[in-house]
Amino acid sequence: MAQGIPTSNILQPGSVSITGGANRALVSLLQLLTPQYWNKYVEKYGREDFTWWLATFGGMEEVKNRDYFWFENRGKLMEGITNLNTVTTPAAGATVNLTLSPGDHFASGTESPLRVGETLRVASSNVEGVILDITPTTGAFTFHVAPKQTTQAFAGNTGSLVAGEVLLFGGLMDVGEASSAFEPLIHLDQKYQNSITEMREDWSATDLAEMTEVFYDNGVTGDSPAAQAGTSYFTYKGLVKANVRFKNYVESKLMRGDIQNNTAINATSVGSQGIIPYLTQNAEMVGYSGGIIDFAKLHEITRVMDINGCAEQAMWLMDIFQRQQFSDGIFKELPAGAFVWGTGEKSQEATMAYGFESVYIDGYMLKVKKYKPFNSEYTTGKTPTVDYFRNYGLICPNGETIDARDASKVYKNIQIMYQAPPAGGTIGNAIRVWQEGGGSRNPTDGTMRDRVHFITYRGSRVSAANQFIQVVNA
Numbered sequence: 001m002a003q004g005i006p007t008s009n010i011l012q013p014g015s016v017s018i019t020g021g022a023n024r025a026l027v028s029l030l031q032l033l034t035p036q037y038w039n040k041y042v043e044k045y046g047r048e049d050f051t052w053w054l055a056t057f058g059g060m061e062e063v064k065n066r067d068y069f070w071f072e073n074r075g076k077l078m079e080g081i082t083n084l085n086t087v088t089t090p091a092a093g094a095t096v097n098l099t100l101s102p103g104d105h106f107a108s109g110t111e112s113p114l115r116v117g118e119t120l121r122v123a124s125s126n127v128e129g130v131i132l133d134i135t136p137t138t139g140a141f142t143f144h145v146a147p148k149q150t151t152q153a154f155a156g157n158t159g160s161l162v163a164g165e166v167l168l169f170g171g172l173m174d175v176g177e178a179s180s181a182f183e184p185l186i187h188l189d190q191k192y193q194n195s196i197t198e199m200r201e202d203w204s205a206t207d208l209a210e211m212t213e214v215f216y217d218n219g220v221t222g223d224s225p226a227a228q229a230g231t232s233y234f235t236y237k238g239l240v241k242a243n244v245r246f247k248n249y250v251e252s253k254l255m256r257g258d259i260q261n262n263t264a265i266n267a268t269s270v271g272s273q274g275i276i277p278y279l280t281q282n283a284e285m286v287g288y289s290g291g292i293i294d295f296a297k298l299h300e301i302t303r304v305m306d307i308n309g310c311a312e313q314a315m316w317l318m319d320i321f322q323r324q325q326f327s328d329g330i331f332k333e334l335p336a337g338a339f340v341w342g343t344g345e346k347s348q349e350a351t352m353a354y355g356f357e358s359v360y361i362d363g364y365m366l367k368v369k370k371y372k373p374f375n376s377e378y379t380t381g382k383t384p385t386v387d388y389f390r391n392y393g394l395i396c397p398n399g400e401t402i403d404a405r406d407a408s409k410v411y412k413n414i415q416i417m418y419q420a421p422p423a424g425g426t427i428g429n430a431i432r433v434w435q436e437g438g439g440s441r442n443p444t445d446g447t448m449r450d451r452v453h454f455i456t457y458r459g460s461r462v463s464a465a466n467q468f469i470q471v472v473n474a
Contacts, residue, residue, distance in 0.1 A: 060415075060416045060417070060418050060430065061415050061416070061417055062418055062419070062420060063417050063418070064419070065419070066196055066270070066457075067193060067195045067270075068193065068195070068196075068417055069191055069194075070192055070461065070463060071191055071192070072189065072190050072464060073187065073188070073189060074190045075188070078169065079113050079168075079169040079185065080123075080167065080168045080169060081101070081104045081113065081114070081167050082101040082165070082166055082167070083098050083099070083162075083163060083164065083165045083166075084098075084099040084100060084101045084102075084163060085098070085099050085163055086160060086162050087160060087161040088160045089155070089159050089160050090153045090154055090155055090160075091153060092151055092152055092153045093146075093149070093150035093151070093152070093153075094147075094153065094154075095132065095144050095146045095154075096129075096145050096146075096154050097142060097143075098142065098143055098145060098161070099140055099141070099142050100112055100114065100140065100141040100142070100143065101164075102139055102140070105139055105141065106188070108138070108139075109138040109139030109140075110136070110138055112136070112141045113169070114131060114141055114143055115131065115134075115182060115183045115184075115185065116132065116133060116134060116182065116183070117130065117131065117175065117182045118130070118131045118169055118170070118171070118172065119169070119170030119172070119173045119174070120145055120169065120170065121167065121170050122154065122155065122156050122161065122165060122166075122167060122168075123156075123167065123168055124156040124158075124165065124166075125155065125156050125157045127147060127152050127153070127156075128170065129145040129146055129147045129148060130145065130146055130148060130174075131144070132144040148174070192463075194272060194273055194278075194459050194460065194461060195270050195272050195273075195459055196417055196418060196419045196457045196458055196459040197253070197260075197270070197271050197458070197459060198269060198455065198457055199246075199249065199456050199457070199458060200246075200454065200455035200456075201242055201243070201246035201455075202242075202451065202454075203239050203242040203243075203452045204437070204449055204450060204451040205228070205235040205238065205239075205439075205450050206439065206449055206450075207229075207230065207448035207449070207450070209230070210228055210229055210230020210231070211230045211231060212232045212234065212235075213231075213232065213233075214232065214233055214234045216233060217233050220233075220240050220241075222240040222241065222243060222244040224236065224243060225243045225431070225452060225454050226239070226433050226434075226435055226441075227441060228441075228452075229439055229440050229441050229450045230450070235450075239452060242452075246454055248373075250456065250458065252373065253272070253274060254272075254274055254275060254416065254458060254459075254460050255274050255276055255373070256275075256276050256277065257271070257274040257277070258271065258274060258277040259271040259272065272458070272460070273459075274460060275414065275460050275462055276394065278460075278462050279394070279462060279465055279470060280470070282465035283465045283470055284304050284308060284466060284469045285469070285470045285471075285472060286300060286301055286304060286469055286470070286472075288325075288471065288472075288473055288474065289474045291321075291325050291328075291391070292325055292329040293325050293326045293330070293471075294329040294330070295330075297329070298359070298361050298362075299361070299362065301395070301469060301471070302361060302362035302363070302364050304469055305395075305397075305467070305469070306362075308467050309464075309467060310364070310397045310399070310467045311397040311398055311399025311413070312363060312364055312399075313364070313397075313398040313399075314364065314365070314366055314367065314395050314396060314398055315367045315369060315395070315396045315398060316367065316368045316369065316395045316396075316471075317369055317371040317374070317393060317394045317395075317396065318368065318369070318370055318371060318374075318392075318471075319370075319371065319372075319374035319375050319389050319392050319393070320370060320374075321375075321390055321391045321473075322391050322392060322393045322471065323368070325391070325473075326368065326393075330359070357369060367398075371394075374389035374390075375390065391472065391473035392470070392471070393470070393471035393472075394469075394470055395468060395469040395470075395471065396413060397464070399412075399413050399464075399467070400412050400413070401413065401463045411463040412463070413462065413463055413464060414461075414462055415460070415463070416458060416459075416460060417458065417459045417461050418430040418456065418458045418459075419457040419458075421455060421456065421457060429456075430456050430457070430458065431455070432454065432455050432456070433453070434453055435451060435452050435453075436451050436453075437449040437450050
């Protein structure tokens with residue numbers, strides 16, 4: 001009997017009849033639905049980089065060596081000292097024997113601002129006296145002071161000269177006819193220094209990785225430091241993200257990083273002290289409690305700014321918690337958006353306006369800015385039990401200071417310092433970028449790998465640190 005032609009490889013049935021016609025269920029069953037995808041890469045956490053306000057705010061200044069230094073005056077131009085021991089109810093016209101507080105000594109306690117003939121005024125009573133003689137005991141200079149009027153006692157407002165009483169210098173006054181020369185007061189300088197440090201990031205991908213096509217082909221924010229050799233948008237995205245991450249790392253180093261002196265890690269780098277570690281040692285600090293910043297606290301801050309000679313404009317960087325506490329404390333007093341403190345002729349001097357991210361109070365314009373990188377939750381998505389910069393703010397003056405030894409040198413309060421990287425590759429904004437590897441646009445060996453490297457050499461300089469204020473929740 002004749003055999004038919006094999007047809008087992010032909011799928012049956014080839015057609016079906018469905019009441020109402022073809023439907024989506026049938027199309028799905030046949031796996032004919034094309035994958036519907038958005039051809040843009042989705043950044044669900046938004047932009048992770050932050051503009052380098054450090055470089056744009058203060059500009060960048062080039063240095064020729066790793067280490068750099070500058071000079072500032074050590075203290076106020078006008079002198080004041082503190083009395084160490086109490087002198088109980090001195091008699092009118094009587095000479096008193098005083099001891100200088102340890103904090104008013106210099107050069108390991110061997111020098112002081114005291115000089116014979118200097119007028120002293122008691123801060124609490126305004127009684128005047130004159131230094132008659134000085135006994136230079138290391139760390140505890142003693143000196144005799146006679147009141148200028150025989151009817152007055154050289155004492156404070158309590159009738160005694162209490163320990164901790166402040167005595168204000170009044171100069172060489174009432175010296176008499178044909179006076180002889182007195183010893184000078186020598187203004188002191190203080191040397192400060194920092195270093196640039198080495199900051200780098202690296203990216204690499206193999207040849208096939210850079211040739212692979214992926215679903216998305218756009219949507220990545222940021223920029224690429226170099227052109228990759230392949231066409232894959234996935235590896236391009238990785239290169240862009242490495243660049244953005246590098247910029248974030250540089251910023252965090254300049255803001256919160258510190259020196260390195262552990263040779264077990266790296267014996268060739270000394271690191272660089274960041275802005276905040278430096279200010280923690282040298283800046284003023286104002287605390288607040290209860291999680292509220294109100295008018296009274298702003299006035300306290302401006303008083304601190306006054307005595308430290310702060311610039312009239314300042315940037316106030318706040319973490320999210322302090323920014324909300326600031327808004328809660330101010331907005332509850334400003335239901336209409338503005339507040340005038342005083343009336344009539346007083347109002348112009350004491351006007352406070354709360355507007356677009358700015359506060360004008362007591363003659364100071366404070367530019368308020370939420371600085372998201374203070375919060376670890378923002379940068380990493382992690383919630384520390386204790387976060388160092390939670391409820392933290394930093395007031396940075398937008399001013400300039402003059403070098404104490406060279407008036408021709410004027411420094412901005414914050415300056416980014418850099419050392420020019422070596423030639424080669426491409427250099428922009430003091431960042432050197434170069435490629436190598438057999439799979440790169442600059443083939444240097446036989447391994448099919450595209451390597452991109454970027455490096456910069458930077459540090460920070462903060463001048464007149466006393467004009468900066470750290471605002472912290474106590």
